[in-house]
């Protein structure tokens with residue numbers, strides 16, 4: 001891929017490394033995500049999927065390498081400390097991304113509506129009335145219009161996650177990042193969240209999803225990235241991944257589908 005192609009990517013990562021103490025958790029990762037593409041990160045526990053996802057919106061500060069999101073690029077090198085320019089660019093990149101976490105991370109003292117409206121008021125600077133109208137529209141899209149005034153403690157896990165997704169969508173991100181969005185849920189609640197993710201993908205959103213749901217990955221992914229020991233071992237179509245003869249991938253699939 002040429003430099004100009006990279007610039008057109010929603011996300012482009014080059015030579016990304018992340019070291020925690022003396023452990024190299026990510027080793028020279030290259031990854032491109034085209035606008036509208038759905039990339040699913042899979043691999044054994046501890047292979048670095050979450051760290052890679054969190055490096056895209058700089059919740060983890062890379063030890064080395066380059067991260068480009070929506071045309072903004074930040075480069076990192078060992079021993080180089082955070083500068084004011086980095087802080088500003090980090091903020092810009094965060095505004096272009098929205099993350100949905102495994103544990104929902106809703107504000108417990110706020111209603112579903114207030115959770116979704118909060119960023120619209122504090123980040124997007126909408127007045128309260130417009131923010132609430134937009135938040136209600138998003139909750140309705142999630143099938144949760146009737147739960148607008150409910151507090152998180154009274155919602156099921158699937159409903160909480162759908163509020164969290166509505167909150168992320170409210171930021172109108174260029175890229176959505178999902179970190180195991182269904183793994184805290186019972187199987188029947190997973191389905192409702194997966195169905196929402198399917199709708200968002202069908203709407204053309206650029207998405208990077210860490211998941212252990214292989215059937216879902218096969219259905220939704222444009223590209224599957226298999227990670228092992230902090231490296232990308234395979235990056236390809238769902239057919240390339242599920243048809244792979246790589247013994248490590250076969251071993252992973254056998255274990256996860258068992």
Ligand code: ADP
Pocket residue numbers: 020025043044045046047048049050051052
């Ligand atoms: P995965 O998402 O594939 O399970 P992670 O990205 O969560 O993998 O973790 C990769 C490795 O990095 C693991 O060995 C984990 O223990 C380590 N790790 C993750 N976060 C930290 C941290 N904040 N401090 C130290 N080690 C970490």
